[in-house]
Amino acid sequence: MKKITILIPVLLLVKTLIAAQSIQAQSKTKDDEIKVDIHFSNGFAYDELETYVWDTWNLEGYQRSFKSKVTGNRYHIKLKANKPVYLGFEADTNSLFHSLKAYSARHGFIAEPGDELHMEIGKHLDMGILNIRFIGKGAGKYRCMQELIRQVNGKSKTRKWxxxxxxxxxxxxxxxxxxxVAQVMGKYKNQLSSLAFKVIELAYLQGIYSSAIDKLGDSSDRKLLNKYADKISALKAKFTKIEAGYDKSNLTFLYRLAVLEQMINQPDAPGLGYYRTHFKDAYLLLKRSYADSPALNEILLATNIFDTVAASGISNDAKACMADLLSFANKSGVLYKQILAIQQQYQTNFESGSDAYDFALPDTSGKTVRLADFRGKLIIMDFFFYGCGGCITTAPVLDSLEKLYGDKEIVFIAISVDGTKKLWQKGIGIYSSKNAVQLYTNGLAANHPLIKYYRVGSYPTIVIIDKEGKLISAHAPDPRSAVGWKEFTSVLERSL
Structure with missing residues (x-):
């Protein structure tokens, strides 16, 4: 059964099609509930959608997901919620908010306790948010988004890159x-809660200034830095007023503003490029820059640690920064518990020589393949998914490594985290190496115990396991660069 993806977006570009008909609200929503009713007015050929729910302050993506049936052309959910959350509705990679002529949705949108949102959707699948009619309590924020997309994002079609x-x-x-943005936000201000107003405003400010901030941050032009000093300071002050509902991209933007502020105040300070490769220095910069805002400082530092560890594994610098954050973070807070869990898991699971995860996964023939099947061989285990940009550039490099070590006791395993077998099979040999043992996580994706065990947070991730089933590296060097290739092959040579 083919399925589609529905996401309620924070900031996206979408294609305009026909507006749908409205439906009436059915029941009053309690203050600790969120209701969403999706009506496919021209029929719907699909049997279920999956709902994803995640806390805006949660480091590890969505917190829970569940599937519900589409009955009578309707999809309805009711959630208990005592604080704002992000919601996403998906299946596979197709999206009602995606268009080949525009960007696809990247985020769920903020939903607040008491919201009772009704979405009326027409028959076309390639439509976008502009073709959906939103009514009910909380719908004002989506109508505001629709107008912002028309007024701001719509300009991109005629603009230079x-x-x-x-x-x-x-x-x-x-x-x-x-x-x-100010004009549109002013028009809808009375239809938005103060939180929704701030989330949308900050999302757009971050979006429209990102390119300018990046270019300035990679520059050493003192004249330009001085020219925009007041603007950088004003943006930083606006984003520093922390409250629940911050999107992760806002936190990334704050990090870039901190770098620019230091560049303005210290003529010899390094730019953005330096901090992309010097994690500990970036951590210390954030700690200094937002010391007067403890709650913001904590989430910034925690996010910085989590993203770095998810992408590159736990280095000595990451361990030191993690220990530092745990020394002053709010011990009763969610962030403290998440960072502590990461620290404990890495100490238990990811130290070289610890037991590798004893997986049992199906291959393309349906046969169950286990870790023990490869005892006596060095294992190169690559995690990928269909559509992954990094995976498609890594696959040829893994092919080259297979050829180079073809006569050695090495096995290459490619593990898909796709939501369906169809996508997995479609990506084999394109997003994974051609001759690897191809395995599948049974549609569980990030919920699979194997993915959770290795805390795979970015793709591709490569894990190396020795001939005795002991872990060598949970985040192997990226072999795509000359330096990474040398480091990667050195690990293999030492382990054969």
Missing amino acids: AFWLDTEQLFARADSDRVT
Whole structure:
């Protein structure tokens, strides 16, 4: 059965099609509930959708998911919630908010306790948020988003790419868009809660200024840094007013603003490029920059640690920063518990020489393949999914490694985290190495115990296991670069 993806977006570009008909609210929502009713007015050929729910402050993505049937052309959910959450509705990678002529949805959208949202959707699958009619309590934020997309994102079709513009042109464009955002937000202000207003406003400010901030952050032009000093300070002050509902991209934006502020105040300070490869220095910069905002400082530092560890594994610098954060973080808070769990899991599972996860996964023939089947061989285990940009560039490198070590006691295993077998099979040999043992996580994706065990947070991730089933590296060096290739092959040579 083919399925589709539905996401309620924070910031996206979408294609305009026909508006759908409205439906009436059915029952009053309690203050500790969120209700969503999706009506496919022209029929719907699919039997179920999956709902994802995640806390805006949760480091590890969505917290829970569940599937519900589409009956009578309707999909209905009711959630208990005493604070705002992000919601997503998905299956596979197709999306009602995706268009080949626009960007696809990247985030769920904030939903608040007491919301009773009704979405009326027409018969086309490639439609986007502009073709959906939103009514009910809480619908104002989505109507606001629709107008922002038309007024701001719609300009991108006739604009030059940011790459071709200089810093001053990018700031001028962003300032113009900011005026438009203010006008639209003013129009819908009475229909939004204060939280929803801030989430949408910050999402758009982050979006329209990102290119200008990045270009300035990679520059050493003192004249430009001084010219935009007041603007950087004003943006930082606005984003620093922390409250529940921050999107992770806002936190990334705050990190970039901190780098720029230091560049403005210290002529010899390094730019964004330096901090992309110097994790500990980035951590210390954030700690200094937001010391006056303890709650914000904690979430920034925790996010920085989590993202780095998920992408690159736990280095000595990461261990030191983790220990530092745990020394002053709020011990009763969710973030403290999550970072502590990461620290404990890495100490237990990820130290070189610890037992590798004893997986049992189906291959393309349906046969169950286990870790023990490869005893006596060095294992290169690659995690991938269909559509992964990094995976498609890593696959040829893994093919080269297979050829180089073809006569050695090495086995290459590719493990898919796709939601369906169809996507898994479609990605084999394109997003994974051609001759690897191809295994599947049975549609569980990030919920599979194997993925949780290794805390796979970015793709591709490569794990190396020795001939005795002991872990060598839970985050092997990236072999795509010359340096990474040398480090990767050195690990293999030492382990054969």
